[in-house]
Amino acid sequence: MSDPKEVSRGVNLTLRYLTFLVGIFIMSIGIALSVYALIGTTPISAIPLVMSYATPFSLGVYTVGINIVLLIFQILLLRRRFELIQLLQIPAAFAFGSFCDLSVWLLRGLDGVAADSYLIQLGLSLAASVVLGIGVWLQVTPRVLTLAGDGAAVALEIVTRRPFSTVKIMVDSTLVVIAVILSLLFFGELLGVREGTVIAAVLVGYVVRLLHRHVKWPAVLSRPGVHGS
Template sequence: MSLGIAVTLHGDLGTTPISTTPAALAAWQLTVGQWTVIFNALLVVFQIILLRRRFPLLGYLQFLVAFVFGTMCDVWLGVTDFLAPEAYWQKWVLIIVGNVLISFGVFVEVLPGILYVPGEGAVAAIVRATDWNFGTVKQCFDWSLVGLAVVLSLILNGEVVGAREGTVFAAFTVGLMVRGFQRLDAERLRKKHFGY
């Protein structure tokens, strides 16, 4: 997922909703990865406050996940620093490739259903506290993060940073691609166990 985020950031057409806020803040003091660690840690704190005694003990591992995830964002941004597209279509290639990588990362993350990155953990906590539909909460949560990123960008940078047409693309396609990976996996398992 962090590699995909790095690739989308190099595309310079906006990144995924969960990364828009760290991208907006990155122009101010810290790196994208460092802001990702801080932002994701705050999402874990939000879950703890929301769920209180119902917050699972395993959920505290999300602090470690936040640290690794944010650190890897910076590592991959450095490794992929050679990606500097100039043409608009080249930027879109990076957006598409980055979103495929993110989608595959989400697919791998949710496959065992054990531990999530804090963004998904926050959505799951809201659903648990309210009994609202997961898909609806996820959409509202993502668009709220984009709105927050736009406001912070305008205040801190005087322009919108991190949220553009690539963000809209990610908001609508990552979930579809994850479902596509899930279907492919189900088909692979069916062929392996049943031979058709």
């Protein structure tokens, strides 16, 4: 006969991973909205978007690639302190990349909508940041896994002993600078990195904090004693 506590713990863990997957799917919708806004995407998607403009490969393919690179960075940085469970960032990266391509396809009707109106571009960019913030909140609150971008920041936090918020800014800034350089090299102008990138950098964190403060679920899933967790 099954132990009720083990069953409850299994249900809890399943709910947490499902919440994580829903979170990264919603994140991908936010990223797709920022793509069609035409005024810059999020820091983690900046390099993939620039490279997708410059080559035949998709945003999702490069999203997987940048996440794998950031995972390798974590392994090199942490060495023996790297937790093997974080290798689950690999399937998470493939899921996230696939969701990004799917969301870009699902929202393809927005292609060209913002081309002649800065107000529409700004509106889509703001909407993208809000949606992305909701996705990030759903991704991080179950506390089962992180995408490689946040994982890299956690690794730097461990090694440098600096606050997570500080090293997160360092990671994001580095990704944006690389994207800017690539954009200038390939196109001689800024594509994929503009004021929308700054909007995302500021607004996403605000949305996440607001939701953490006022919405108890799904954070309650990861609290000790809840459903046997």
